[in-house]
Amino acid sequence: MLSNPKAPRVKRAAALARKKERQAQGRFLVEGPQSVRELLAHRPELAETVYASMGTEPWQHEVDRLASEAGVRVERATDEVFAALSETVNPQGVVAIARVWEPDLAEVLSGARLVAILHEIRDPGNAGTVLRAADAAGADAVIFSGESIDPFHPKVVRSTTGSLFHLPVAVAPSLAEALDAARAAGLTSLAADVRGAGLLEARAEGALAGPVAWVFGNEARGLSEADRALADRSLKLPIYGAAESLNLATAASVLLYETAFSQRG
Template identity: 70%
Template sequence: MTGEILENPRSPRVRRVAALARKKERQQSGRFLVEGPQAVRELLQHRSGRAETVYATMGTEAWQYELDRLASEEGVPIERVTDAVLAAMAETVQPQGVLAVARVEDEPVEDAVRGVGLVAILHEVRDPGNAGAVLRAADAAGAGAVVFAGDSVDPWHPKVVRATTGSLFHLPIAVTPTLGEAVAAARAGGLSVIAADVHGEDLHPRSEALRDPIAWVFGNEARGLSVAERALADRSLRLPIYGEAESLNLAAAAAVCLYTTAFAQRLTRRE
């Protein structure tokens, strides 16, 4: 930690950090923003080698002492900034007193999915909040990896990072240009591939199909999966609607699919 406080919100350094809210800048620099105490804490605890610098305001909240300690233990520089500087750096309107700059390190998809029991593949998922929520659900359900395929939102988008509440740093993240590549890697890694789609059979919690290693494919929020995309999977399953709702949103549906699979796989291990 330096004794100086960054005070000028228009300085080149502040502008460089703020520019990471844009995809082009993230791609060119290989860096992304991590905003808020929870996300920065998870970064330092689980992926400290990717943390480049932590920027924090002066304060007495308990999390600030904890982050100072973690950054010091992990050898990550921590810089003090004014509220105005942090606001200029952050993508959020009301930053929570801290953000970090971290290095992008998405894994080769073949490595990410090898030897794991549950994977979520997001294909053409565009909404950052949805993508982050699915990633968080995958982490909670014990998935081994999340794959972003096709023209999905950038997993390092600030809104995706915030929506994961730190889960981004708990499991491997892979990016593939096509769904076909993601599916091929999943099969090579020993997983069966199930498409979540309204045209499929009803998902049943006792289905034998859920007991083996599974890669779920979740499609675009508005269009779902095309006939050709569904054909890449081994089978298609849908969530039955028992009430009057027209449908579930992507994040809710993905959470149910992932957890139902996690329950089935754990039941198999006990038998």
């Protein structure tokens, strides 16, 4: 039983809440039963250690089984240790340490038909929700470009509820590099922007039926003129009511699903 929240390994794990430490250690935190289950079920080769409470929660048997099948060590820990490892008010009693991966951009995009590119996205909840929506819509990859939040930030990981482990996720230093790779893979790049052409007209023309990479910009500023110019086309969602706009995650979800519908005939 790990009971000392000030133990060196607990401090080392807790430090993974900071990007600098994630980069230095090449590790990140996965918190909560749903996310830990998905890690062990879909990317068990990334998991190093699972810390779990001694309670009788319904998820414990499955987490123990998946960890055993993957050959991942499970250690029991006290509530005090989970309080040190977690940034949430009410820790859920299970945290895993996983290895960061850095896939090749060209490999990730090879053969893809639907991709989401998150450019300069700063809010972890938005980033995680878009990644989850991309997973649900059957996207083939998600790319974080420019100064976007780290996809391994604890809040991003939590908000994906496991989708982080279902599809390839890569990082591109710049939007230009991400779009060059997408274009080389045969994808048409569409920038989601309120100044773009109408989505319905573009859909009627068949613009969403082929391989598509959607570009979603910063929550507050959107995409700059220079960024929009990098994409093949800019499109906007119609607003039928009095709302000024949709938030990033909602708009991205609609656009990804519209594209999935078009691609599936």
